[in-house]
Amino acid sequence: MDSNLNGTLDTYSYLDLEVNAEEQIHCFGLLSPTHALKVQPDRAIEIQQQLLHLQQTGGLLCGHNIRRFDRRYLIRQWSELNDLLLLDTLELSVLAFPLEPSHKLQKDYKLSDYASNDPLEDARATRFLLERILQTLLEKPESLRQAYVWLLTCGNEPGDRAYQQLFQNLDWQATVPPDYTDLPQTATTGMDQGYLMQLWQPAPSGAARFSFDHRFTLAALLAWNHERHAAQTSQAPSIWLNHLPDSQTVLDALLPVTPEGLTYQPYFKEFDIKCFRPPQEEAVQAIISGKNPLILMPTGGGKSLCYQLPALMYYRQQWGLTVCISPRASLDGRSGCRFRIRRIELFYLHQ
Known part of the structure; x- marks a missing residue:
């Protein structure tokens, strides 16, 4: 990681909160260019002042799962912080490391999972993770990285504005959509090309067609599709x-x-x-359409196919999980043999 990028990351602030069972913040950790604070609620005004200054100067606040977890507790306590620009390393981890089974923050200072969290150390770990993420994204195919940049910045939501600033600082800007045909084939193989093209085109007004979360999900699935094909793995999203x-x-x-x-x-x-057999096709189509059919068929009439076929289709297309509740253990066994032959993982819970 070059010194310029390190210098840029050092201008950001990093926050972590510890929330108790009563959903009250009981400890703050803040790492900023000028402060390293770990404070209890009785000194929370120090955190408030730092964050208000950050918001007023248009600075970036970074945290792990900050957009969907920490932010709601911050706003509940200080509603005036509603306009903070937030970078979320959990979001970015899904783009940089899409095949990792977990995106938990790595806390090397903890000797065990049962040890107490230290929010200041977690803020430092977030700073380190952001550096690792950006270095990893820098090594991705340029067209794919530019696609991520465009998808995360082509709107005017708070998330867009935060990433606009981040990527501008890194000189990774994408003011127009990258050429769709330049994307690696590994990123788009197997995906509906018509829907991709619809997502790729800006609205006539110039605004984004879809929400930030919608566009982020697309970016994450492109990242996953690229990595799983490159690694030749069947890892699910x-x-x-x-x-x-x-x-x-x-x-x-x-x-x-x-x-x-x-x-x-x-x-x-x-x-x-x-x-x-009648009415198997009608039942299968109803399940795939998201309906909840009640199917009455005689013994030996083919009821199992009505859930086995949609389960296999969802697994093949979307790595979907199907939960089957059956009163007959013998039925589980016969069904399981078919799926094991197809190298589909099965798990049983018997009562």
């Missing part, structure tokens, strides 16, 4: 994306369970059948 309100909408559009031109014939071969 980060489960953290499920916290974003638009994640399933974007996933359904990018990786539809029933893409255009779908035929069930390959699935029939896998299940060693020639066609649907």
Whole structure:
């Protein structure tokens, strides 16, 4: 990491909060260019003054999961801090390290998971993580990095404004969408090209077509798709994306369970059948459409296929998880054999 970038990161402030079971802040940790503070609530005014100054001067406040966790506690305590510009290293970790199973902040100072958190040390760990993230993003294909920059800055929401400042400081600006055809094929393989093109074009007014969370989810899925193809792994997308309100909408559009031109014939071969029995197709289509059908069929009529086929389709297209509740353990066993042959992981809980 060059000294210029280190110097830029040292101009930012880094915050971590410890919140108790009553959802009250019981300790603050703040690392700024001029202060390193670890204070209890009785000295919270010191944190407030630092953050008010940061907001008034247009500085950036960085934290791990700060946008969706710490911020709500800050605003609850000091509503005047509503306009703080926030960088979230949890968001950026999903872009830089999309195949990592967890994006928890690494706390090397803790001797065990049961040791107490130190919010000032966590603020320092956030500073180190941001450096590592930016170094990793710098090593990505330039067209892909420019796509991330554009997707995270092409609107006018608070998240856009924070990342505009970050990327401007790094000279990673993208005022127009990068050429879609320049993206690595590994990033777009298997995705619905029509939906990608729709997302890629700005609205006629010049404003972003979609919300910040929507665009961030797209950037995260592009990062995941690129890395999983490059690494030739079947790793699923980060489960953290499920916290974003638009994640399933974007996933359904990018990786539809029933893409255009779908035929069930390959699935029939896998299940060693020639066609649907009534009313299997109607039931399968209802489940895939997000409905909750009640299916009554006689013993041996093919009820299992009604949930096994959608489960397999969701797994193949979206790495989806299916939970099946059955009163018959023997039924679980027969179904499990079929999925194990297809190298699909199964877990049983018996009562």
